[in-house]
Amino acid sequence: MRESTAPPLARAALDRDGEARARDDFHAVFDADPGSRVIVVHRGRALLSEQVDGSLPALEFLAPGELSRGGTDALRCYLGRTITTGGDAASDRFPVGTPIEVRVVDEEAAQRIEPEQARWVGLRAAVPLLGDRDAGLFTEALAMANWLETSAFCPRCGSSTTVVQAGWARRCEREGTLLFPRTDPAVIVLVTDDDDRLLLGSNALWEQHRFSLLAGFVEPGESLEAAVVREIGEEAGLVVDRVEYAGSQPWPFPASLMLGFTARVSSGTAPASATPDGVEILELRWFTRAELAAALPEVGLPGGISIARWLLERWYGGPLPEPDVRATR
Numbered sequence: 390m391r392e393s394t395a396p397p398l399a400r401a402a403l404d405r406d407g408e409a410r411a412r413d414d415f416h417a418v419f420d421a422d423p424g425s426r427v428i429v430v431h432r433g434r435a436l437l438s439e440q441v442d443g444s445l446p447a448l449e450f451l452a453p454g455e456l457s458r459g460g461t462d463a464l465r466c467y468l469g470r471t472i473t474t475g476g477d478a479a480s481d482r483f484p485v486g487t488p489i490e491v492r493v494v495d496e497e498a499a500q501r502i503e504p505e506q507a508r509w510v511g512l513r514a515a516v517p518l519l520g521d522r523d524a525g526l527f528t529e530a531l532a533m534a535n536w537l538e539t540s541a542f543c544p545r546c547g548s549s550t551t552v553v554q555a556g557w558a559r560r561c562e563r564e565g566t567l568l569f570p571r572t573d574p575a576v577i578v579l580v581t582d583d584d585d586r587l588l589l590g591s592n593a594l595w596e597q598h599r600f601s602l603l604a605g606f607v608e609p610g611e612s613l614e615a616a617v618v619r620e621i622g623e624e625a626g627l628v629v630d631r632v633e634y635a636g637s638q639p640w641p642f643p644a645s646l647m648l649g650f651t652a653r654v655s656s657g658t659a660p661a662s663a664t665p666d667g668v669e670i671l672e673l674r675w676f677t678r679a680e681l682a683a684a685l686p687e688v689g690l691p692g693g694i695s696i697a698r699w700l701l702e703r704w705y706g707g708p709l710p711e712p713d714v715r716a717t718r
Protein backbone atom coordinates (compact mmCIF):
# COMPACT_ATOMS: atom_id res chain seq x y z
CA MET A 390 0.00 0.00 0.00
CA ARG A 391 1.28 3.43 -0.85
CA GLU A 392 1.47 6.17 1.74
CA SER A 393 -1.29 8.56 0.94
CA THR A 394 -2.28 12.07 1.79
CA ALA A 395 -5.31 12.64 3.99
CA PRO A 396 -8.78 11.72 2.67
CA PRO A 397 -10.30 14.50 0.51
CA LEU A 398 -12.66 15.88 3.15
CA ALA A 399 -10.09 15.64 5.96
CA ARG A 400 -8.09 18.64 4.76
CA ALA A 401 -9.30 21.13 7.36
CA ALA A 402 -6.93 24.05 7.83
CA LEU A 403 -8.59 26.11 10.53
CA ASP A 404 -8.27 26.98 14.22
CA ARG A 405 -11.74 26.20 15.54
CA ASP A 406 -11.08 28.65 18.39
CA GLY A 407 -13.42 26.89 20.81
CA GLU A 408 -12.75 29.34 23.64
CA ALA A 409 -14.32 32.23 21.74
CA ARG A 410 -17.64 30.39 21.48
CA ALA A 411 -18.25 30.87 25.19
CA ARG A 412 -18.56 34.67 24.90
CA ASP A 413 -22.19 35.76 25.33
CA ASP A 414 -21.61 38.76 23.07
CA PHE A 415 -19.74 36.78 20.44
CA HIS A 416 -21.97 37.64 17.47
CA ALA A 417 -22.00 41.36 18.32
CA VAL A 418 -18.19 41.43 18.53
CA PHE A 419 -17.94 39.47 15.28
CA ASP A 420 -20.28 41.82 13.43
CA ALA A 421 -18.43 44.91 14.71
CA ASP A 422 -15.04 43.63 13.54
CA PRO A 423 -14.34 44.92 10.00
CA GLY A 424 -11.98 41.98 9.52
CA SER A 425 -14.69 39.34 10.03
CA ARG A 426 -15.79 37.28 7.05
CA VAL A 427 -18.93 35.24 6.37
CA ILE A 428 -19.58 32.34 4.04
CA VAL A 429 -23.15 31.70 2.99
CA VAL A 430 -24.87 28.33 2.66
CA HIS A 431 -28.26 27.73 1.07
CA ARG A 432 -29.80 24.26 0.61
CA GLY A 433 -26.44 22.55 0.97
CA ARG A 434 -24.71 24.81 -1.52
CA ALA A 435 -22.14 27.50 -0.81
CA LEU A 436 -21.52 30.69 -2.72
CA LEU A 437 -18.30 30.57 -4.73
CA SER A 438 -16.40 33.65 -5.85
CA GLU A 439 -16.70 35.02 -9.34
CA GLN A 440 -14.07 33.63 -11.69
CA VAL A 441 -11.82 36.28 -13.16
CA ASP A 442 -8.63 35.95 -15.22
CA GLY A 443 -8.26 32.23 -14.64
CA SER A 444 -8.27 32.57 -10.85
CA LEU A 445 -8.82 29.37 -8.93
CA PRO A 446 -12.29 28.78 -7.48
CA ALA A 447 -12.65 29.89 -3.87
CA LEU A 448 -15.45 30.41 -1.42
CA GLU A 449 -17.02 33.85 -1.55
CA PHE A 450 -16.28 35.68 1.70
CA LEU A 451 -18.60 38.55 2.61
CA ALA A 452 -18.23 41.19 5.27
CA PRO A 453 -20.98 41.01 7.96
CA GLY A 454 -22.29 44.39 6.78
CA GLU A 455 -22.93 43.02 3.30
CA LEU A 456 -25.51 40.65 4.81
CA SER A 457 -27.29 43.12 7.06
CA ARG A 458 -30.28 43.49 4.76
CA GLY A 459 -32.51 40.48 5.38
CA GLY A 460 -29.64 38.27 6.50
CA THR A 461 -29.95 39.04 10.18
CA ASP A 462 -32.41 36.24 10.95
CA ALA A 463 -30.20 33.62 9.35
CA LEU A 464 -28.90 30.74 11.44
CA ARG A 465 -25.24 31.40 12.09
CA CYS A 466 -22.24 29.56 13.45
CA TYR A 467 -18.69 30.65 14.17
CA LEU A 468 -16.37 28.26 12.33
CA GLY A 469 -13.04 29.55 13.65
CA ARG A 470 -10.00 31.53 12.56
CA THR A 471 -7.99 30.93 9.43
CA ILE A 472 -4.47 29.59 9.92
CA THR A 473 -3.47 29.58 6.26
CA THR A 474 -4.21 31.66 3.20
CA GLY A 475 -6.36 30.36 0.39
CA GLY A 476 -3.30 29.34 -1.58
CA ASP A 477 -4.23 31.60 -4.46
CA ALA A 478 -3.58 35.32 -4.91
CA ALA A 479 -7.17 36.08 -5.88
CA SER A 480 -8.53 34.55 -2.70
CA ASP A 481 -5.93 36.04 -0.36
CA ARG A 482 -8.00 39.08 0.37
CA PHE A 483 -7.74 38.71 4.12
CA PRO A 484 -4.95 37.72 6.51
CA VAL A 485 -4.31 34.60 8.56
CA GLY A 486 -6.31 34.81 11.80
CA THR A 487 -9.50 36.08 10.13
CA PRO A 488 -12.62 34.98 12.03
CA ILE A 489 -15.11 33.14 9.79
CA GLU A 490 -18.82 32.47 10.28
CA VAL A 491 -21.33 30.55 8.22
CA ARG A 492 -24.83 31.94 7.69
CA VAL A 493 -27.57 29.60 6.56
CA VAL A 494 -29.92 31.67 4.42
CA ASP A 495 -33.38 31.08 2.97
CA GLU A 496 -34.39 31.24 -0.68
CA GLU A 497 -35.20 34.94 -0.60
CA ALA A 498 -31.92 35.94 1.01
CA ALA A 499 -29.93 33.65 -1.28
CA GLN A 500 -31.57 35.23 -4.29
CA ARG A 501 -30.78 38.71 -3.01
CA ILE A 502 -27.15 37.88 -2.21
CA GLU A 503 -26.46 36.19 -5.57
CA PRO A 504 -29.15 35.46 -8.17
CA GLU A 505 -26.68 33.68 -10.49
CA GLN A 506 -27.43 30.00 -9.72
CA ALA A 507 -24.15 28.74 -11.18
CA ARG A 508 -22.22 30.36 -8.32
CA TRP A 509 -24.04 28.25 -5.70
CA VAL A 510 -22.19 24.94 -5.67
CA GLY A 511 -22.61 21.75 -3.63
CA LEU A 512 -19.78 20.23 -1.59
CA ARG A 513 -19.20 17.25 -3.92
CA ALA A 514 -18.69 19.51 -6.91
CA ALA A 515 -16.79 22.23 -5.05
CA VAL A 516 -14.22 20.29 -3.03
CA PRO A 517 -12.10 19.05 -5.96
CA LEU A 518 -11.76 22.69 -7.05
CA LEU A 519 -10.96 24.25 -3.67
CA GLY A 520 -7.77 24.61 -1.68
CA ASP A 521 -7.42 23.01 1.76
CA ARG A 522 -8.63 26.05 3.69
CA ASP A 523 -11.82 26.47 1.72
CA ALA A 524 -12.54 22.75 1.40
CA GLY A 525 -12.27 22.42 5.18
CA LEU A 526 -14.40 25.50 5.79
CA PHE A 527 -17.17 24.32 3.46
CA THR A 528 -17.19 20.84 5.03
CA GLU A 529 -17.48 22.27 8.55
CA ALA A 530 -20.03 24.87 7.43
CA LEU A 531 -22.26 22.30 5.75
CA ALA A 532 -22.15 19.95 8.73
CA MET A 533 -23.15 22.75 11.11
CA ALA A 534 -25.80 24.10 8.72
CA ASN A 535 -27.37 20.63 8.48
CA TRP A 536 -27.57 20.40 12.27
CA LEU A 537 -28.79 23.96 12.89
CA GLU A 538 -31.57 23.52 10.33
CA THR A 539 -32.91 20.28 11.79
CA SER A 540 -32.53 20.83 15.54
CA ALA A 541 -35.04 23.57 16.29
CA PHE A 542 -36.88 21.44 18.86
CA CYS A 543 -35.71 19.60 21.94
CA PRO A 544 -35.66 15.83 21.23
CA ARG A 545 -36.73 15.09 24.84
CA CYS A 546 -39.66 17.46 25.46
CA GLY A 547 -40.41 18.99 22.06
CA SER A 548 -39.96 22.60 23.20
CA SER A 549 -38.27 25.25 21.10
CA THR A 550 -34.54 25.68 21.48
CA THR A 551 -32.29 28.73 21.32
CA VAL A 552 -28.95 28.71 19.52
CA VAL A 553 -26.11 29.42 21.97
CA GLN A 554 -22.30 29.11 22.09
CA ALA A 555 -21.85 30.94 18.79
CA GLY A 556 -23.84 28.27 16.97
CA TRP A 557 -22.30 25.18 18.58
CA ALA A 558 -25.17 24.28 20.92
CA ARG A 559 -28.86 24.83 21.47
CA ARG A 560 -30.59 25.30 24.81
CA CYS A 561 -34.03 23.82 25.46
CA GLU A 562 -36.23 26.79 26.41
CA ARG A 563 -38.29 24.71 28.84
CA GLU A 564 -35.71 22.48 30.52
CA GLY A 565 -32.62 24.63 30.10
CA THR A 566 -30.59 21.62 28.97
CA LEU A 567 -27.86 22.01 26.38
CA LEU A 568 -28.09 20.09 23.11
CA PHE A 569 -25.02 19.54 20.96
CA PRO A 570 -24.48 18.71 17.27
CA ARG A 571 -24.50 15.01 16.47
CA THR A 572 -22.01 13.09 14.40
CA ASP A 573 -23.10 9.64 13.19
CA PRO A 574 -20.19 7.21 12.82
CA ALA A 575 -20.18 4.81 9.88
CA VAL A 576 -17.55 2.20 9.04
CA ILE A 577 -16.39 1.58 5.49
CA VAL A 578 -14.24 -1.47 4.94
CA LEU A 579 -11.69 -2.52 2.36
CA VAL A 580 -11.85 -6.33 2.55
CA THR A 581 -9.06 -8.42 1.06
CA ASP A 582 -8.33 -12.14 0.90
CA ASP A 583 -5.03 -13.95 1.42
CA ASP A 584 -4.07 -13.22 -2.22
CA ASP A 585 -4.63 -9.49 -1.57
CA ARG A 586 -7.65 -9.47 -3.85
CA LEU A 587 -10.22 -6.78 -3.12
CA LEU A 588 -13.93 -7.31 -2.44
CA LEU A 589 -16.35 -4.84 -4.02
CA GLY A 590 -20.11 -4.83 -3.80
CA SER A 591 -22.88 -3.32 -5.90
CA ASN A 592 -25.54 -1.55 -3.88
CA ALA A 593 -29.25 -1.89 -4.66
CA LEU A 594 -29.61 1.91 -4.71
CA TRP A 595 -26.89 2.47 -7.32
CA GLU A 596 -27.00 2.18 -11.08
CA GLN A 597 -25.85 -1.10 -12.58
CA HIS A 598 -22.12 -1.85 -12.78
CA ARG A 599 -21.23 0.59 -10.03
CA PHE A 600 -19.16 -1.06 -7.29
CA SER A 601 -17.75 0.18 -4.01
CA LEU A 602 -16.58 -0.90 -0.58
CA LEU A 603 -19.04 -2.26 1.96
CA ALA A 604 -20.16 0.18 4.62
CA GLY A 605 -22.70 0.72 7.35
CA PHE A 606 -23.59 2.76 10.41
CA VAL A 607 -22.15 1.89 13.79
CA GLU A 608 -25.01 0.82 16.06
CA PRO A 609 -25.52 2.10 19.62
CA GLY A 610 -23.50 0.14 22.13
CA GLU A 611 -21.15 -1.24 19.47
CA SER A 612 -17.41 -0.82 19.01
CA LEU A 613 -16.01 0.18 15.62
CA GLU A 614 -14.28 -3.18 15.24
CA ALA A 615 -17.50 -5.07 16.03
CA ALA A 616 -19.36 -2.93 13.49
CA VAL A 617 -16.82 -3.87 10.81
CA VAL A 618 -17.19 -7.59 11.51
CA ARG A 619 -21.01 -7.36 11.69
CA GLU A 620 -21.43 -5.32 8.48
CA ILE A 621 -19.26 -7.67 6.41
CA GLY A 622 -21.08 -10.65 7.90
CA GLU A 623 -24.50 -9.15 7.08
CA GLU A 624 -23.76 -7.79 3.61
CA ALA A 625 -21.35 -10.44 2.30
CA GLY A 626 -21.78 -13.49 4.53
CA LEU A 627 -18.04 -13.47 5.25
CA VAL A 628 -16.12 -13.72 8.51
CA VAL A 629 -13.31 -11.15 8.65
CA ASP A 630 -10.53 -10.45 11.12
CA ARG A 631 -7.30 -8.42 11.23
CA VAL A 632 -9.41 -5.27 11.36
CA GLU A 633 -7.21 -2.18 11.09
CA TYR A 634 -8.07 1.51 11.14
CA ALA A 635 -6.93 3.44 8.04
CA GLY A 636 -8.30 6.98 8.34
CA SER A 637 -11.47 9.02 8.56
CA GLN A 638 -13.26 11.96 7.06
CA PRO A 639 -16.43 13.91 7.80
CA TRP A 640 -19.30 13.21 5.42
CA PRO A 641 -21.89 15.93 6.03
CA PHE A 642 -24.73 14.32 4.03
CA PRO A 643 -26.14 15.09 6.52
CA ALA A 644 -24.07 14.20 9.59
CA SER A 645 -21.79 11.21 9.14
CA LEU A 646 -18.20 10.55 10.07
CA MET A 647 -16.79 7.89 7.74
CA LEU A 648 -14.25 5.65 9.48
CA GLY A 649 -12.13 3.72 7.01
CA PHE A 650 -10.89 0.23 7.89
CA THR A 651 -9.13 -2.68 6.25
CA ALA A 652 -10.03 -6.27 7.12
CA ARG A 653 -8.96 -9.72 5.92
CA VAL A 654 -11.17 -12.72 5.26
CA SER A 655 -10.47 -15.07 8.16
CA SER A 656 -8.39 -18.16 7.49
CA GLY A 657 -11.30 -20.56 7.91
CA THR A 658 -13.49 -18.73 5.36
CA ALA A 659 -13.40 -19.30 1.59
CA PRO A 660 -13.49 -15.99 -0.33
CA ALA A 661 -15.74 -17.66 -2.91
CA SER A 662 -18.37 -18.12 -0.22
CA ALA A 663 -19.11 -14.37 -0.32
CA THR A 664 -22.88 -14.01 -0.70
CA PRO A 665 -24.68 -10.69 -1.19
CA ASP A 666 -27.50 -10.05 1.25
CA GLY A 667 -29.82 -9.39 -1.69
CA VAL A 668 -31.27 -6.33 0.00
CA GLU A 669 -28.55 -3.71 0.32
CA ILE A 670 -25.95 -5.54 -1.75
CA LEU A 671 -26.98 -7.27 -4.98
CA GLU A 672 -23.61 -8.44 -6.32
CA LEU A 673 -20.13 -9.09 -4.92
CA ARG A 674 -16.92 -9.45 -6.90
CA TRP A 675 -13.27 -10.09 -6.07
CA PHE A 676 -10.62 -8.15 -8.00
CA THR A 677 -6.86 -8.34 -8.33
CA ARG A 678 -5.27 -5.00 -9.18
CA ALA A 679 -4.91 -6.05 -12.82
CA GLU A 680 -8.52 -7.22 -12.95
CA LEU A 681 -9.78 -3.95 -11.51
CA ALA A 682 -7.78 -1.89 -14.03
CA ALA A 683 -9.07 -4.08 -16.86
CA ALA A 684 -12.68 -3.73 -15.65
CA LEU A 685 -12.66 0.06 -15.95
CA PRO A 686 -14.62 1.95 -17.06
CA GLU A 687 -17.35 -0.73 -17.43
CA VAL A 688 -17.23 -1.07 -13.64
CA GLY A 689 -18.04 2.30 -12.07
CA LEU A 690 -16.11 3.22 -8.92
CA PRO A 691 -16.93 5.70 -6.14
CA GLY A 692 -16.37 9.41 -6.71
CA GLY A 693 -13.29 11.48 -6.07
CA ILE A 694 -14.16 12.97 -2.69
CA SER A 695 -15.34 9.72 -1.07
CA ILE A 696 -13.21 7.90 1.46
CA ALA A 697 -14.07 4.72 -0.48
CA ARG A 698 -12.02 5.97 -3.40
CA TRP A 699 -9.19 7.03 -1.09
CA LEU A 700 -9.09 3.52 0.44
CA LEU A 701 -9.28 1.93 -3.01
CA GLU A 702 -6.35 3.92 -4.34
CA ARG A 703 -4.38 3.25 -1.19
CA TRP A 704 -4.79 -0.48 -1.89
CA TYR A 705 -4.28 -0.10 -5.65
CA GLY A 706 -1.04 1.83 -5.16
CA GLY A 707 -1.91 4.92 -7.17
CA PRO A 708 -4.66 6.92 -8.83
CA LEU A 709 -7.37 5.09 -10.73
CA PRO A 710 -8.99 6.67 -13.79
CA GLU A 711 -11.59 9.23 -12.69
CA PRO A 712 -15.17 7.99 -12.79
CA ASP A 713 -17.65 9.67 -15.08
CA VAL A 714 -19.91 12.38 -13.67
CA ARG A 715 -22.82 10.04 -12.97
CA ALA A 716 -20.76 7.97 -10.55
CA THR A 717 -19.80 11.00 -8.46
CA ARG A 718 -23.36 12.02 -7.59
Ligand SMILES: [Zn+2]
Nearest residue numbers: 543546561564
Ligand atom coordinates in the same frame (compact mmCIF):
# COMPACT_ATOMS: atom_id res chain seq x y z
ZN1 LIG B 1 -36.51 19.99 26.40
